[in-house]
Amino acid sequence: MRNRSLAIPYVVWMAVFVIAPLLLIVVYAFTAKDGGVTLSNFSNMGQYFPAFRHSFVLAVTATVICILIGYPLAYFLSKEGVLVRKVAMMLIMLPMWMNFLLRTYAWMSLLDDNGLINQFLSGIGFFRLINTLFGTDLTCFHMINTQGAIVLGMVYNFLPFMIMPIFSVIDKIDPKVIEAAQDLGANSAMVFRKVIFPLSLPGVLSGVTMVFIPSVSTFALSRLLGGGKTLLLGDLIEMQFLGNAYNPHLGSAIALVMMVIVLVCMAVMNRFGEGEEGVAVL
Amino acid sequence: MSKRRIPSRVFTVLVYLFLYAPIALLIIFSFNSGRSNRVWEGFSLQWYLEFFQDTRLLGALRTTLILSVLAAVIATLLGTAAAIGFYSMRRRSRGVCLAVNNIPLTNADIITGVSMMLLFVFAIGLFNASPISQALGLRWRMGFGTLLIAHITFDAPYVILSVMPKLRQLDPNIYEAAQDLGASGLYAFRRVILPEILPGVLNGMIIAFTMSIDDFVISYFTKGSGVTTLAVEIYTMVKKPVTPEINALSTLMFVCVFALLLVVNVRQARQETASEKRKAALMPDAQS
Amino acid sequence: MSKELIRLSDCVMRFDEDVILDHINLYINDKEFLTLLGPSGCGKTTMLRIIGGFQKPTSGDVFFDGARINDVPPHKRKVNTVFQKYALFTHMNIFENVAFGLRIAKTPEDELRRRVEEALTLVNLAGYGKRSVNSLSGGQQQRVAIARAIVNRPQVLLLDEPLGALDLKLRKDMQIELKRIQQQVGITFIYVTHDQEEALTMSDTIVVMNQGKIQQIGTPEDIYNEPKNAFVADFIGESNIIDGVMHEDYVVGMYGRRFQCLDKGFAPGEPVDVVIRPEDIDIVPEAQGQLTGTVTEVTFKGVHYDTIVDFRGFKWLIQTTDYSEVGSRIGVKIDPDGFHIMKKSPYSGMFGDYSSYSAEYDELNEGPDEGEDEDAE
Numbered sequence: 001m002r003n004r005s006l007a008i009p010y011v012v013w014m015a016v017f018v019i020a021p022l023l024l025i026v027v028y029a030f031t032a033k034d035g036g037v038t039l040s041n042f043s044n045m046g047q048y049f050p051a052f053r054h055s056f057v058l059a060v061t062a063t064v065i066c067i068l069i070g071y072p073l074a075y076f077l078s079k080e081g082v083l084v085r086k087v088a089m090m091l092i093m094l095p096m097w098m099n100f101l102l103r104t105y106a107w108m109s110l111l112d113d114n115g116l117i118n119q120f121l122s123g124i125g126f127f128r129l130i131n132t133l134f135g136t137d138l139t140c141f142h143m144i145n146t147q148g149a150i151v152l153g154m155v156y157n158f159l160p161f162m163i164m165p166i167f168s169v170i171d172k173i174d175p176k177v178i179e180a181a182q183d184l185g186a187n188s189a190m191v192f193r194k195v196i197f198p199l200s201l202p203g204v205l206s207g208v209t210m211v212f213i214p215s216v217s218t219f220a221l222s223r224l225l226g227g228g229k230t231l232l233l234g235d236l237i238e239m240q241f242l243g244n245a246y247n248p249h250l251g252s253a254i255a256l257v258m259m260v261i262v263l264v265c266m267a268v269m270n271r272f273g274e275g276e277e278g279v280a281v282l
Numbered sequence: 283m284s285k286r287r288i289p290s291r292v293f294t295v296l297v298y299l300f301l302y303a304p305i306a307l308l309i310i311f312s313f314n315s316g317r318s319n320r321v322w323e324g325f326s327l328q329w330y331l332e333f334f335q336d337t338r339l340l341g342a343l344r345t346t347l348i349l350s351v352l353a354a355v356i357a358t359l360l361g362t363a364a365a366i367g368f369y370s371m372r373r374r375s376r377g378v379c380l381a382v383n384n385i386p387l388t389n390a391d392i393i394t395g396v397s398m399m400l401l402f403v404f405a406i407g408l409f410n411a412s413p414i415s416q417a418l419g420l421r422w423r424m425g426f427g428t429l430l431i432a433h434i435t436f437d438a439p440y441v442i443l444s445v446m447p448k449l450r451q452l453d454p455n456i457y458e459a460a461q462d463l464g465a466s467g468l469y470a471f472r473r474v475i476l477p478e479i480l481p482g483v484l485n486g487m488i489i490a491f492t493m494s495i496d497d498f499v500i501s502y503f504t505k506g507s508g509v510t511t512l513a514v515e516i517y518t519m520v521k522k523p524v525t526p527e528i529n530a531l532s533t534l535m536f537v538c539v540f541a542l543l544l545v546v547n548v549r550q551a552r553q554e555t556a557s558e559k560r561k562a563a564l565m566p567d568a569q570s
Numbered sequence: 571m572s573k574e575l576i577r578l579s580d581c582v583m584r585f586d587e588d589v590i591l592d593h594i595n596l597y598i599n600d601k602e603f604l605t606l607l608g609p610s611g612c613g614k615t616t617m618l619r620i621i622g623g624f625q626k627p628t629s630g631d632v633f634f635d636g637a638r639i640n641d642v643p644p645h646k647r648k649v650n651t652v653f654q655k656y657a658l659f660t661h662m663n664i665f666e667n668v669a670f671g672l673r674i675a676k677t678p679e680d681e682l683r684r685r686v687e688e689a690l691t692l693v694n695l696a697g698y699g700k701r702s703v704n705s706l707s708g709g710q711q712q713r714v715a716i717a718r719a720i721v722n723r724p725q726v727l728l729l730d731e732p733l734g735a736l737d738l739k740l741r742k743d744m745q746i747e748l749k750r751i752q753q754q755v756g757i758t759f760i761y762v763t764h765d766q767e768e769a770l771t772m773s774d775t776i777v778v779m780n781q782g783k784i785q786q787i788g789t790p791e792d793i794y795n796e797p798k799n800a801f802v803a804d805f806i807g808e809s810n811i812i813d814g815v816m817h818e819d820y821v822v823g824m825y826g827r828r829f830q831c832l833d834k835g836f837a838p839g840e841p842v843d844v845v846i847r848p849e850d851i852d853i854v855p856e857a858q859g860q861l862t863g864t865v866t867e868v869t870f871k872g873v874h875y876d877t878i879v880d881f882r883g884f885k886w887l888i889q890t891t892d893y894s895e896v897g898s899r900i901g902v903k904i905d906p907d908g909f910h911i912m913k914k915s916p917y918s919g920m921f922g923d924y925s926s927y928s929a930e931y932d933e934l935n936e937g938p939d940e941g942e943d944e945d946a947e
Binding site: 006008009011013018019020021022028072073076077079086088090092093094098101103104105106107108112119159160209214216217218223237238242252255258259 | 290291293294297298300301302303304305307308311319320360361363364366367368369370371379382383385386388389390391392393394396397398399400401403404431432434435438442457492496498499502503512513516517520521528531532535536539540542543547551
């Protein structure tokens with residue numbers, strides 16, 4: 001049973017298909033098309049600063065919104081009975097297992113100028129009310145093809161990744177710990193502030209990792225919900241590898257920089273929340 | 283108490299509404315007779331009919347299913363063996379292996395995708411320029427093979443994460459007990475270890491399978507030009523403004539996912555009750 | 571007596587730099603109940619695993635019935651093991667657990683059924699065959715583990731702290747039960763424990779171990795009455811161990827006085843360790859005492875009082891039914907058979923002073939004995 005050699009095939013597999021590709025990224029990032037070593041891939045990166053800025057601003061916004069929605073929800077759910085908790089968690093996971101492109105597609109038609117949201121708002125006379133109140137001439141909210149729509153897409157697609165780790169951490173808090181705090185004179189607000197919140201931080205940290213990383217690197221969302229008007233890092237990288245701008249050296253350099261920034265962010269964040277439990281998966 | 287809960291309940295319901303409204307929209311409009319996702323024009327099943335006649339989409343679905351099953355099975359074999367191997371290692375080397383194992387899980391999909399694409403392009407270029415290629419008259423290209431490799435690579439970590447806890451839960455003496463009673467190593471593994479870790483192995487395989495079905499980004503970069511997967515096909519379709527077939531497809535997918543999740547959850551619930559029973563049975567003479 | 575069955579010859583076990591077994595020589599007779607007794611990390615479990623075939627000694631030989639078995643894998647040895655945490659197969663019912671070994675041996679079905687039922691009856695679990703492992707209590711699981719091993723009719727049964735996970739009362743019942751089973755099946759039991767009382771209750775022979783070395787081999791009476799060194803004296807029961815000098819045969823000196831004893835054969839004037847068991851000391855009025863001291867602590871223990879008495883800075887434990895006031899001056903009287911004289915050993919001076927006495931002294935011997943061989947390959 002104790003047989004280390006069983007790991008050999010997979011260790012080799014990881015070396016070839018996990019480690020080697022990442023090393024190739026580094027190699028490509030520091031070489032030019034003719035094969036010579038160069039730093040020009042990095043020195044030219046300044047022109048792509050807006051893509052970096054947009055990606056990080058939108059991803060941070062989406063992550064913060066996910067915390068604001070996900071934390072209270074996870075906390076409320078943790079107070080429910082066993083059955084409700086189980087079903088609720090299953091319902092959180094269910095959309096996650098449906099392809100995110102399909103879910104995004106649904107939003108494309110919802111957010112449209114003639115979409116159901118705008119239809120609904122004009123149906124209840126919302127725009128008429130606004131127009132009479134403020135003397136405007138509004139027929140719809142323009143939502144699709146904006147940065148707001150991209151953030152919405154990120155929140156919608158990745159919210160479950162925030163709720164689940166927070167919930168599982170809060171759920172595991174020993175009720176006796178809370179009783180002990182109450183016994184020592186803490187009211188419910190203090191119990192939350194002094195006991196539950198600090199104990200749930202590791203869950204928040206995994207949630208942040210699991211929302212922020214796919215958000216900052218997404219490339220389809222901006223095209224589908226942002227109308228291609230906002231160029232994000234993911235789109236930029238994709239263009240260098242499969243698009244017209246084909247230049248894997250530049251693409252690798254951008255990917256490398258993104259990876260390093262993300263790693264630094266995560267390291268700093270984990271420093272703040274000592275005792276991180278590692279990234280909870282699923 | 284119950285009155286104080288009303289705001290939290292309202293909030294919860296709103297979040298679920300947010301999560302499910304778009305899906306409900308897709309499902310409702312999949313039965314719309316018009317092309318639009320905005321105006322209801324009457325009930326019809328025509329988009330389902332069209333979906334089942336769309337050879338391109340069905341072809342992509344077939345490829346995806348074959349790919350996902352193959353990748354999940356291979357990843358399960360590879361990953362289960364690796365999990366036992368990791369479990370047998372000393373703490374340090376196990377830590378290193380698990381850290382590398384976690385890379386595909388934590389890394390952004392796009393990085394995994396482009397890095398593997400680089401490797402494939404690099405290796406294929408090397409091979410096609412080599413004398414072996416010329417001698418055999420064989421030219422490699424990206425396609426189902428590279429797709430399969432990529433899928434196995436990101437599936438296997440899930441299998442390992444699912445099997446490792448089962449191994450840790452094992453009574454450390456159980457394998458020795460079987461041997462002590464006369465079982466050879468292989469027999470002891472088959473009759474004793476495998477049945478004990480099987481739930482973890484199966485769960486790992488299911489997760490791997492769904493990850494493969496669901497993947498878009500990594501497939502997008504590693505598929506080459508010859509083949510296409512369902513997710514990639516969906517991507518090309520949703521870029522067009524109106525594609526009502528997508529609604530039908532979404533509904534079918536939702537039903538499948540729902541059924542699968544139900545199966546997984548029932549299985550888990552059964553395991554939990556079993557382990558709780560065990561705990562309860564052991565309670566009487568547990569030292570307090 | 572009966573013939574020799576197992577012999578360990580100059581066995582050494584080393585993990586990296588740690589010496590777990592240090593040149594062990596031991597023979598085990600057929601049909602005896604032998605206990606390996608020692609504190610956690612003393613090497614007793616390693617010794618058991620070497621006999622079971624789960625580990626190979628770094629050097630030295632293991633003989634079974636005269637044949638060298640160093641390289642025989644566990645499944646080919648006529649030895650079965652009862653593991654500490656039972657190691658039952660939770661995916662099989664009780665019957666299949668017990669039948670596991672017989673199925674591998676391709677025993678005919680009707681014989682298999684008969685033998686499994688016999689084994690279950692032996693451990694008082696007749697009729698439990700259909701139950702699942704998880705529905706049993708810890709004590710019952712332990713019995714299944716014993717039945718599973720015994721059904722194969724091994725020549726030797728190895729038991730690795732089998733009662734460690736049970737509560738006190740159940741443990742006492744199972745001690746008697748195990749002894750009964752051993753006598754009924756008539757095979758060799760090799761039993762590992764850190765619980766001296768368990769060892770004294772069940773064993774024909776006790777092997778006391780510490781730090782990879784055998785300290786003493788003997789019957790329970792021998793070990794208790796004639797401990798070979800301060801470690802054994804302290805580990806088995808309670809002992810006051812005092813520095814003394816052997817003046818001549820039958821006369822030992824301590825505290826500057828001469829006492830009659832029953833020991834002889836030491837060089838005149840040889841420094842020795844004097845062991846006096848707490849129950850061999852009588853408290854008498856100060857004037858009649860061979861020695862006088864001050865009572866510093868008294869604890870009621872049910873059948874007796876634990877009385878700590880200070881004799882010129884060295885504290886003794888006395889177990890007596892007579893109550894003495896704390897602070898009172900008392901005398902003690904010890905009969906010649908109350909003294910036991912030991913040669914000086916590396917353990918001299920390490921044990922036997924009750925200055926740091928705590929009322930929970932019993933617990934000190936019962937520390938957890940897990941993980942002694944953890945991470946061993």
